[in-house]
Structures are given as C-alpha cells and as structure tokens.
Amino acid sequence: MLLIRYPEIQSWAGLLKRPVMQAGDMDMVVGSILQAVQTSRDSALFEYTEKFDKVRLKDLRVSAKEFREADNKVEPGLKEAMATAYRQIETFHRSQLFKTEKIVTSPGVTCWQKAVPIQKVGLYIPGGTAPLFSTVLMLAIPARLAGCEEIILCTPPGNDGKINPAVLYAAGITGVTAVFKIGGAQAIAAMAYGTESVPPVYKIFGPGNQYVTTAKQLVSRHNVAIDMPAGPSELAVVADDTAHAAFVASDLLSQAEHGTDSQVILFTTSERMAGAVQREVGRQLERIPRKKIASASLENSRIFLLKDMDAVIGMVNEYAPEHLIIAAGEAESLAERIINAGSVFIGSYTPESAGDYASGTNHTLPTNGYAKAYNGVNMDDFVKKITFQQITREGLEKLGPTIMKMAVAEELQAHSNAISIRLKKKYD
Amino acid sequence: MLLIRYPEIQSWAGLLKRPVMQAGDMDMVVGSILQAVQTSRDSALFEYTEKFDKVRLKDLRVSAKEFREADNKVEPGLKEAMATAYRQIETFHRSQLFKTEKIVTSPGVTCWQKAVPIQKVGLYIPGGTAPLFSTVLMLAIPARLAGCEEIILCTPPGNDGKINPAVLYAAGITGVTAVFKIGGAQAIAAMAYGTESVPPVYKIFGPGNQYVTTAKQLVSRHNVAIDMPAGPSELAVVADDTAHAAFVASDLLSQAEHGTDSQVILFTTSERMAGAVQREVGRQLERIPRKKIASASLENSRIFLLKDMDAVIGMVNEYAPEHLIIAAGEAESLAERIINAGSVFIGSYTPESAGDYASGTNHTLPTNGYAKAYNGVNMDDFVKKITFQQITREGLEKLGPTIMKMAVAEELQAHSNAISIRLKKKYD
Numbered sequence: 001m002l003l004i005r006y007p008e009i010q011s012w013a014g015l016l017k018r019p020v021m022q023a024g025d026m027d028m029v030v031g032s033i034l035q036a037v038q039t040s041r042d043s044a045l046f047e048y049t050e051k052f053d054k055v056r057l058k059d060l061r062v063s064a065k066e067f068r069e070a071d072n073k074v075e076p077g078l079k080e081a082m083a084t085a086y087r088q089i090e091t092f093h094r095s096q097l098f099k100t101e102k103i104v105t106s107p108g109v110t111c112w113q114k115a116v117p118i119q120k121v122g123l124y125i126p127g128g129t130a131p132l133f134s135t136v137l138m139l140a141i142p143a144r145l146a147g148c149e150e151i152i153l154c155t156p157p158g159n160d161g162k163i164n165p166a167v168l169y170a171a172g173i174t175g176v177t178a179v180f181k182i183g184g185a186q187a188i189a190a191m192a193y194g195t196e197s198v199p200p201v202y203k204i205f206g207p208g209n210q211y212v213t214t215a216k217q218l219v220s221r222h223n224v225a226i227d228m229p230a231g232p233s234e235l236a237v238v239a240d241d242t243a244h245a246a247f248v249a250s251d252l253l254s255q256a257e258h259g260t261d262s263q264v265i266l267f268t269t270s271e272r273m274a275g276a277v278q279r280e281v282g283r284q285l286e287r288i289p290r291k292k293i294a295s296a297s298l299e300n301s302r303i304f305l306l307k308d309m310d311a312v313i314g315m316v317n318e319y320a321p322e323h324l325i326i327a328a329g330e331a332e333s334l335a336e337r338i339i340n341a342g343s344v345f346i347g348s349y350t351p352e353s354a355g356d357y358a359s360g361t362n363h364t365l366p367t368n369g370y371a372k373a374y375n376g377v378n379m380d381d382f383v384k385k386i387t388f389q390q391i392t393r394e395g396l397e398k399l400g401p402t403i404m405k406m407a408v409a410e411e412l413q414a415h416s417n418a419i420s421i422r423l424k425k426k427y428d
Numbered sequence: 429m430l431l432i433r434y435p436e437i438q439s440w441a442g443l444l445k446r447p448v449m450q451a452g453d454m455d456m457v458v459g460s461i462l463q464a465v466q467t468s469r470d471s472a473l474f475e476y477t478e479k480f481d482k483v484r485l486k487d488l489r490v491s492a493k494e495f496r497e498a499d500n501k502v503e504p505g506l507k508e509a510m511a512t513a514y515r516q517i518e519t520f521h522r523s524q525l526f527k528t529e530k531i532v533t534s535p536g537v538t539c540w541q542k543a544v545p546i547q548k549v550g551l552y553i554p555g556g557t558a559p560l561f562s563t564v565l566m567l568a569i570p571a572r573l574a575g576c577e578e579i580i581l582c583t584p585p586g587n588d589g590k591i592n593p594a595v596l597y598a599a600g601i602t603g604v605t606a607v608f609k610i611g612g613a614q615a616i617a618a619m620a621y622g623t624e625s626v627p628p629v630y631k632i633f634g635p636g637n638q639y640v641t642t643a644k645q646l647v648s649r650h651n652v653a654i655d656m657p658a659g660p661s662e663l664a665v666v667a668d669d670t671a672h673a674a675f676v677a678s679d680l681l682s683q684a685e686h687g688t689d690s691q692v693i694l695f696t697t698s699e700r701m702a703g704a705v706q707r708e709v710g711r712q713l714e715r716i717p718r719k720k721i722a723s724a725s726l727e728n729s730r731i732f733l734l735k736d737m738d739a740v741i742g743m744v745n746e747y748a749p750e751h752l753i754i755a756a757g758e759a760e761s762l763a764e765r766i767i768n769a770g771s772v773f774i775g776s777y778t779p780e781s782a783g784d785y786a787s788g789t790n791h792t793l794p795t796n797g798y799a800k801a802y803n804g805v806n807m808d809d810f811v812k813k814i815t816f817q818q819i820t821r822e823g824l825e826k827l828g829p830t831i832m833k834m835a836v837a838e839e840l841q842a843h844s845n846a847i848s849i850r851l852k853k854k855y856d
Contacts, residue, residue, distance in 0.1 A: 077833055078833055084827070085830060085834060091533045091534075092539045096541070103788070105516045105787065106519075109516070109782075109787055113806065116766075118800065118801050130839045131838060133834075133837070202801040220657075221645050224801065225801035250842070250846040253842040253846075254842045254843045256842070257840060284849075287845075288841050290842065339544050339545075340544075340547075341814055342814070342815070345816075345817055347818055347819070349819050350817055352846070353844070354537075354817065354819055354827065355815075356831075357830065357831045357843075358834070359537055359817045360817070361817050373631040375541075384768075384799065384801065386771070386799075387772070387804060389771070389772070389774065389787045389789055390760070390778055391777050391782055396782070399782065402509040402786050403781050403785045403786050405506055405509035406786070409561070411559075412685060414716045415784060415785075417678050418675070418679050418779040421675060421712075
C-alpha cells in the first residue's frame, strides 16, 4: 500500500479519484442483448445462457424439486447461521417500516403519505467466484417485509445447469416467489420486459458486473426503476494511534479479497500505525486463499497520513466511501461528523464483515462516490410513499384564494377555475 | 373525449398505453451538448444561450441587483399567496423529517440510520409559456428544510436576458444560494460537471422538456443523482353518479391546459356522468385562455365507462396516474385501495390545483406509469440515510460465529479472519 504523507487539501480530490470505467462499447454490446431479449424472449435467454454460461437448459425456472435438493445439500450449521442473520436483518429493517401520520397543514386541509409496496420486484444475484446468498437475504428480507407481492430472482447457472444450493435455500426461506437461471444483461432484460417464462417487474435490485450495471442503467431509462448504480466495492478505515494494527489489516484484506478492482484506503494520524498496518497486511495476506485477488487490489490502495482528525474527516467526506470503519479514540464523536458514506462501523469490535452478513444493516451500498447523493438499500426502496390530501369545503374556502392567485400568475387560468367553480356554487 | 364502454380486462393495458417518446436522436443531440459544456464550460453556456434563448449574456449568474428588481416587480398579493403556500408546504415536509432511532438487533449490536443532507443540490426550472415559481417552492423548501448547504437553480432567460420576477422572488424567499440564467440540456450539464461560474452538484431535481429529461438521464449514469424520470403530466379522475360534473370537467381542463401532450382520463361507473362531464368540458373549454393547448390534449384523452368500482380501481392501478382525483361516494375507502399513483385527491372539494400549489404535498410526481415504482419528491430525496453500527466485544463474541460461518460458505476467508482475529486475542 502506497503511503502518502500530509497531502495538501487542493490535491485531495485528485488523489481520491476512482479508476474510470469505460462505457462506450459496453452500451452497444448490452443494447443488442436487451434488444434480442425484447424481441425473441425466452429463446434469446436460452441462447445467451448456452453462450455465456455454457449450458443448454430445458427450463429457465428453478423447479420445486431443485429447491428440495438444495435444502438437503445445505449443512445445518449454515442454515442456523442464515436464520440468525435473517433475524438480525429483519429486526433492523422492520424498525424502518413507515408509519402514516396525517398532518393538518391548515384548518380543513389534511395531507399524508402512505407507504405502499412495489408490487413486483426483481433481484439479481451474480454468479462467479462466490455464491452470494447473503445478498439474497439483504434484498429479499426487506422486499418481503415491505409486502411486495411478487419477488423474483435471477442468477446465472453453473455449467451443470444448477444454482448454488445456499442461494436457493436463502431464496426459499425469504419467500422469493420464483428463481430463474439467467445471468448477465439478459437477466436484466428479462425482468424489465418480461418473456414467456419471466414476469416483468417494476424495480430491479442487486449487484453485478459492468454488463449488468449497464443493462440496469439502460432499462431504467424507459421501463423500470433500479436500486442504484453499482461499482467496485470500497472500504476506508480511520485509525489513530490507539487502533489495533492487526484488526485494521484484517479489515483492509476482507475488502481487498472481493475483487481485483476493490479499493481500500487507510486514513491515519499516526505514522507508527501506518507502518504497523502495512507490516500486518503483508503478514496476513500470506494466509488467505484469495491472496492473488487481494494483492492486485492492494496495488491500487493507499494510506494517507494526515496531520489531525479534522483533516481525516475532511478527506473521508471528500472520498465518500461505501464502507467506513472508525478505529480510533472518540470513534463515536468522529462518526457524528461523517456526512458522506454508505455505512459506518464504529469502534474496534465492529468489523465490516459484521455488516456484510449479520449486524442487521443492509450491505447493498453506494460505491464510486455515489454516497454523496445516495444511501444504501433500505425499506424506502421497496415502497412508494403515495401522498394523499383531503380538503373540506371550509378548508378550500380559506386556501382557495392563495391557489387562484398563484395559478393566474403562472398563466394557468383553468387551474384557478377548478377552485372558483367550487367556491361559487354551493353544491354537495 | 372518446368514451370507451366496458372494456374487457385483457384490453386494459393496451388501452392505457401512453404515447411512446422516441429517444434515439435525442441522445446524440443531448450528448454533444453535454460534451461541449464539459470541454468548453462557461463559453459553451454563453454560446448555447445565444443560440437557444436568443440572448447574449454578460453574466450567467443572477446579480443581487436583479433580485432586488424582481422583488419590486412582484405584487404584494402574490407575495402573500406565496407566503401561505410556503407555510403549507413547509408544514407537511417538516413532518417528514427523519428521526434517528437506535435499534439493538441483538445484545451488544446496535444499528441505526441517520439522515444527512445532500450537501449540494441543483434545481432546474423550465422556461416556456408559464413562469413556474411554484416548482421553485416545491423543490427549494424541502432542500432548505433538509439542510442542503448549496442549493443552486438554473432556468432559461427570456430574450431580454432576464428571469421572470416571480421565479427570482421564490428563489429568494426559499434560500436558494445562486440562480443561473441557463436552460435546457446545457443547464443540466453545467450542474453535473461544474464550470467557471456554476458549481457542480450531487443531485439534480426538476421538470423539463425531452432535452432536459434526456440530459438528466445521461448525466445520472456517471456523475450525479437525479430525482426521477419525467414525462408529460397526467390526471385521472374517478367519478360515480354522485360527483359534480362541472367540478370534474374543471379538473380535467386544469390538467389539459398544461401542454398538448398532457393526458386526462375519466373512470366512471355512470353513463349519465360520462355524458354530463363531456358536455361540461365542452362548455368550460370555451372560456379558458389556453383553449388551443387544452383541446389538443383532450384529443388523446379518454373516458372509460366501467361496470363497478372494483373495475375502476383495477384499471386505475393498472394506469398508475401521476394525479388521481376520487370524486365518488366512499371516496376515503376507495382511496385505501389505490396502490399505484403519485398523489391522490380525496373528495369533491380537493381539486388537483390544491396540490399543485398549496395543500402542502409536493407537486413533483412520477408520470408515465413510473408511479408503480417511484413516489413523488419528498424529504427522503434531499438526504442520504447513512447506516451506522456499533458492536461491543461481547456482541461480537455472540454474533461472530454466524458471520464466520457465512463468510466461509461464500468462500471469503478474509471476511472470517476479521472476526477471528478479534475474538482470539484479548486486546484492550
């Protein structure tokens, strides 16, 4: 990890720049996949699955039998762990359920919001090196809690035509209504447009590679909503002289093992800590199975040595990390000063791993600096807050002149007429 | 208005289709504007303003002097109306302020969300036929309430180089930090990338034509967040035999006058009411200044005569209108059954105009069927809900085995190590 000492404030934005992803060709490639699925529907899905996942499927939808087989394959200890994580995630997300409150904004004028579940949602779970059943929990538990009627899930099959048993088991316990063996941009297309097998949904959630992300962005322009733009995962750690270098190193490595494009950054006020963490990272790196991936991502990683905690907080807020661990004295008061981050982990016994699996917070979080404007997935994402208003004749008599004045000033006479016609005559 | 009698349920989706907007060329045209602003910055903005708004400006930013002039020009009655609307909107939006609640998800594990304002937001206010100062109120009041530090506003100048005084006055009273005389896609580019005059923002809000909407969608792929995709405005009215035809007609016309692409739909169970509303629309249409616009939009409008309220509610939820007025007996219980709509107006004395200006609800709402997945602008839009978690050593001892089990099953050993290293050693 490259150590950068006391950078000038003017250089921060430049030093914190993420690698830029090229999108030009991606749009063309993904656009043609979307087009093909829109036109040829299931038959396009079968073809892409044969091409990309190297398997010729008979059915896109996972059968009841396959669910039962998965259930038999998942070991009891893992089932128990998932049950614990389920309870944790459910407890925190349940606390976010929106409660309607009717507000009388003036006499006779009552306004309120009501959270109504999005009826049909689609979850995308990537395939690849690790079976991300934890992401199934993170997306399906709140969808279920919100009351979404249809919760479908797409994930690419292995070349044996099967889905990882733990992923299927997680889908089963969270009440996912149907699982489809479809990956990549074609899965996003299927959920956006619908095919013979796959019902169309109103909102698509979940992480994925650049093809998946591009597909989500393209379909969101016309057809469906998406959770947020996704990018490579990130962790920033704030550590002062009181931190435990071995803990910090283990956190940095837990992020670095995600992928070669992961970013990890240490912000510290202690040159001693910077050195100790570097040594610990080197030591611990030797012992992890995904050493090669972690080494590559450490190449792009940085340690910033800064003169005080004000500079640290300033630079963290400029970076807007997806995950932020604060391993420092006064961790709580430092946490209060964070204005741009996805999820914050306070103190030495709160590793990022905890939030990835089981503290209860959601692990679907904004990356790539989007934490300046977006938050992670929460219960708001699975509902629409519809506004309602109810006005009495007396309320309208009082508020009507205001409305008419403004409507006429905006040159919208018919808007004013809708008031005057009600106030002139005494219907009811 | 075309009357369609008792359509079969299978035909609903087809009958409710909105006109499709073509986006192909739009992307090219808008893309080149975005590119020019990114490269040539202010000088591109001056050129586009000369080209599109027919005025050569010296300064893009509205001066203090211009604000004072605007203040003098707005008549006291309108100022008073805006003050009333301000209070109404503020009251409802203040009730939405998020309150942090710390949740103990298991002993020693505490999770919470905190709403932190998005520091820099940009508002776009269209020019064109009507000066939309009400939209300034609808966007700037919640931005201010949320605590956004920088609230900038772009709106195209008239060919005299001036901004409508009511728009400037509204910007002044809501605490907008800077107003720029920039319209169209170039305004969106300026706020996304920043120029010499215009600071870049993290999120862009506001309505606009197809160029503006396309620009918002394109910049949202890489740089900033946006409020929602926008389309032509819409109103659906549910009316039974107890409704007042004259009121219903006035509501339909208030929507129809917005633009030639506006959509208005009447859903009714009463053939008599259908006829009465048609006659009333004809009569009232003669008396409004924007008759030509309203007539054109009525061409695309429909009356659906349905056999009962179940069918009405079903078809409304299929359509997912931006605005919905329920002018029927049992309006409240019908409102409870609405699952897809932007904003709902209950009863005969609750016209859409009220919500457009002063009931307190926000008038920036999802159109084009997006109400199935999106809600209108509310306080959530101006903040990020950052998640925090704090775990004690005892809490981690309890939850650690769950996390380790799951991490290892996902083949992420370093995630597990971040737990085991903390549990093995007894630091601190």
